[in-house]
Amino acid sequence: MTQIALPQSIDDTLALLGNADYVADRSLATVIFLALKLGRPLLLEGEAGVGKTEIAKVLAQGLGRRLIRLQCYEGLDVASAVYEWNYAAQMIEIRLAEAGGATSRDKLTSDVFSQRFLIERPLLQALKADPAGPPVLLIDELDRTDEAFEAFLLEILADFQVTIPELGTIKAAAAPIVILTSNRTREIHDALKRRCLYHWVDYPDAARELAILSAKVPGVPKRLSREIVAFVQAIRKEDLFKVPGVAETLDWASALVELDKVALDPALVSDTLGVILKYQDDISKIAGSRAAQLLDDVRAELKA
Structure with missing residues (x-):
């Protein structure tokens, strides 16, 4: 099996992401390119729903590599992870x-x-050779684990090896592509961060979010797309418990298409707020007159 070559420039990296409909800015493409070129793990932090996990999926797809995902949670131990x-x-x-x-x-x-009696979990699977090339290892939501598990990861991220007392040390012939994500519910320890390249994945600006919407939810009327993005951008400036991410923008667009809508109106916004806001206090704060005011502001801005 012929391996797909890694991108040789930042522009190649942007193209690789774009071919899978991932609209990235140049700073993100730069750090991904460097992580691939240097063989370093990449730690992505940011709010939930901004596309951190999707990056690992896109890399696996674009490079023709196997995606191995370790979903982190409180109490994760060696038996479940290795x-x-x-x-x-x-x-x-x-x-x-x-x-x-x-x-x-x-x-x-x-x-x-x-x-033959060994059950391989994601971290051990990622060290195994693959004809398509080293796999993409996604360690998702690392901040949900505890510091003890972080300490265990140090050996893997430093040397890409695991020690099994009964069998000895198993070392990867070629380092996997490692993507770690964190929603920053707690700080990741400095010792682990030093082994990684780092990037904060922020909410996109309006132009990039519109491009993401066009790529991910084709068929949305142009006017509706612009109003959806502008309204979500406006909501993110409100004092909410949890502002909507890009994932919620895409969900809202899909929902409004299913309702055969071509533009927003105050009643429609209030009726569908549960698609983009996930806390009742936030919905109560935006529904009704505030939604109508935000929509008026959005339309005035779009006309300007």
């Missing part, structure tokens, strides 16, 4: 060996703690 032993199969093997008269404890131990 490996564990198939204890049920090991017990059966021990019972069969005993029934067959096997007496060598050392041989039995060697047999049951071998590769």
Whole structure:
């Protein structure tokens, strides 16, 4: 299998992302290019819904690589992230060996703690060779884990290897492409950050968000697209508990297309706020007269 070459310039990186309908700014394309060129993990931080996870998916798609995703959560441990032993199969093997008269404890131990009883989890899978090239390893929402798990990651991100006491050290023949994401619900430790390149993925400006909407939800009427983006941009300036991300913009556009709408009106905005706002206090703050005022401001701005 022929491997797809890594992009050789920032412009190539922009094209790679664009071919998968990911509209990136040049600063993001630059840090992705450097991470690929230098073989360094890339830590992406930003609010939820701004497209951090999508970057790993787009890279895997564009480079023809396998995507391996480790979804982080509180209490994530080595057994779930790296490996564990198939204890049920090991017990059966021990019972069969005993029934067959096997007496060598050392041989039995060697047999049951071998590769065929090893259950590989995402981090170990990412170290395995692949004909298509090293996989894209997505460690998603790292901030949901604890500092102990972060400390465990240091060996993997520094040397791309894992130590299994019963088998020894397993090292990647070629380093995977590593993307880590964080919604910054807590700070990631400096020791881990030092092993990564870093980029803050911010909300896009209106022009880029309109380009994203056009790429991801084709068929939205031009006027509606402009009003959707301008309204969401205006909402992000409000004092809300959680402002909408790009994902919510796309969801709202899809919902309004399903309703056969070609433009926004105050009643429509109020009725569909639950698509873009996910907290009742936020919806109550925007619904009604405030929605009407924002929409008036948006239309005046678009006409200017």
